[in-house]
Amino acid sequence: MQNRTLEIGVGLFLLAGLLALLLLALRVSGLTVGAGQDTYKLYANFDNLAGLTVRAKVTMAGVGIGKVTAIDLDRDTFTGRVTMELEKRVDNLPVDSTASILTAGLLGEKYIGISVGGDEALLKDGGTIHDTQSSLVLEDLIGKFLINSVNKESK
Amino acid sequence: MRKKTIGERIRLLGRAGIDTVGSLGSSTVFLFRALFGTGNVGNGFGHLLTKQLFSVGVMSLVIIVVSGLFIGMVLALQGFNILSSYGSEQAVGQMVALTLLRELGPVVTALLFAGRAGSALTAEIGNMKSTEQLSSLEMIGVDPLKYIIAPRLWAGFISLPLLTMIFCVVGIWGGAMVAVDWLGVYQGSFWANMQNSVSFEKDVLNGLIKSVVFAFVVTWIAVFQGYDCEPTSEGISRATTKTVVYASLAVLGLDFILTALMFGDF
Numbered sequence: 001m002q003n004r005t006l007e008i009g010v011g012l013f014l015l016a017g018l019l020a021l022l023l024l025a026l027r028v029s030g031l032t033v034g035a036g037q038d039t040y041k042l043y044a045n046f047d048n049l050a051g052l053t054v055r056a057k058v059t060m061a062g063v064g065i066g067k068v069t070a071i072d073l074d075r076d077t078f079t080g081r082v083t084m085e086l087e088k089r090v091d092n093l094p095v096d097s098t099a100s101i102l103t104a105g106l107l108g109e110k111y112i113g114i115s116v117g118g119d120e121a122l123l124k125d126g127g128t129i130h131d132t133q134s135s136l137v138l139e140d141l142i143g144k145f146l147i148n149s150v151n152k153e154s155k
Numbered sequence: 156m157r158k159k160t161i162g163e164r165i166r167l168l169g170r171a172g173i174d175t176v177g178s179l180g181s182s183t184v185f186l187f188r189a190l191f192g193t194g195n196v197g198n199g200f201g202h203l204l205t206k207q208l209f210s211v212g213v214m215s216l217v218i219i220v221v222s223g224l225f226i227g228m229v230l231a232l233q234g235f236n237i238l239s240s241y242g243s244e245q246a247v248g249q250m251v252a253l254t255l256l257r258e259l260g261p262v263v264t265a266l267l268f269a270g271r272a273g274s275a276l277t278a279e280i281g282n283m284k285s286t287e288q289l290s291s292l293e294m295i296g297v298d299p300l301k302y303i304i305a306p307r308l309w310a311g312f313i314s315l316p317l318l319t320m321i322f323c324v325v326g327i328w329g330g331a332m333v334a335v336d337w338l339g340v341y342q343g344s345f346w347a348n349m350q351n352s353v354s355f356e357k358d359v360l361n362g363l364i365k366s367v368v369f370a371f372v373v374t375w376i377a378v379f380q381g382y383d384c385e386p387t388s389e390g391i392s393r394a395t396t397k398t399v400v401y402a403s404l405a406v407l408g409l410d411f412i413l414t415a416l417m418f419g420d421f
Binding site: 006013018020023024025028029030055109 | 202205206208209212213216252256313314316317318320321323324327346349350351353354355358359363
């Protein structure tokens with residue numbers, strides 16, 4: 001009898017430990033099991049994607065519909081090539097949709113927002129979004145502002 | 156006490172060096188013999204392991220859960236204070252989760268484990284040695300390394316990673332309780348922020364690897380100190396102190412090295 005309670009205690013302890021690992025994986029790190037089956041890939045080239053990272057959200061009308069899975073440089077056009085995985089249920093994006101890099105809040109993380117176009121043809125798996133809008137770089141903005149004010153003074 | 160000559164001092168220094176290297180070697184041999192050696196175990200290894208898992212793992216649960224809860228709550232409270240002055244309170248979930256998974260979870264659990272279970276292991280084995288139970292076992296043809304030491308080593312290796320996971324979960328839950336229920340951070344952004352920033356491979360698995368390394372080191376030190384101690388009551392008390400001190404230092408030192416290896420490539 002004493003032995004039995006011992007074994008049950010140890011069994012519960014092992015279960016609790018494994019359950020904790022599972023909770024950390026699913027609830028805390030947001031790992032989803034079997035993801036990647038019901039998604040499709042889209043590409044987009046941006047002139048400047050400063051601050052965009054892998055795992056960043058892809059949204060439409062503020063609703064998350066996918067994430068960025070890879071970022072690399074396109075050698076021929078010298079633009080940043082972003083690979084996105086979108087959920088299969090959003091399969092009705094027109095080919096002239098626009099992808100723009102947005103910022104959550106003033107200092108928040110970067111994400112991609114997609115706004116729909118009006119074309120009849122739809123984007124397919126592996127398609128590319130051509131109409132893109134780059135990340136807003138604060139330094140460029142300040143630079144432009146400074147040049148403007150200098151120009152005004154010289155006039 | 157008479158004054159020592161220079162020659163004697165140098166000799167003492169050399170002796171200390173040889174002793175250190177010697178005990179390092181003997182502890183490694185001891186570890187390998189306990190883990191991989193073959194010997195008569197008596198009645199079933201599984202039964203011995205269960206018994207040790209209970210006294211090493213299950214009995215440490217209370218202190219791990221309670222300290223995890225409070226550490227998570229304190230982290231959320233402090234984090235909220237600082238983050239709210241930048242207007243980004245919702246990042247408190249991310250902060251609590253990353254701090255616990257990467258650093259505090261493995262390290263604090265290992266330190267508590269060294270104090271709670273490690274010292275008990277040392278004292279128990281040391282007491283067995285001083286009352287000549289270990290040599291009696293050898294007399295009746297049972298290898299004490301297999302019968303006494305090996306189940307304790309395995310119990311430590313298994314328990315600490317599990318305890319670390321439990322510590323992290325309880326800590327994050329405590330943090331959520333303080334941040335969401337008490338301080339009024341919006342629940343959705345608390346969890347969403349956390350899930351966006353915590354990656355399974357980089358954070359959860361690296362924390363788990365850390366705790367496996369700590370489990371190995373802490374249990375090894377504890378068991379070897381007990382096996383190697385002077386078989387007197389004074390010797391046992393000294394060995395217990397050594398266990399806690401060496402294990403804590405080893406954990407903190409190794410933590411820096413592991414962190415540099417895992418997160419150093421910025």
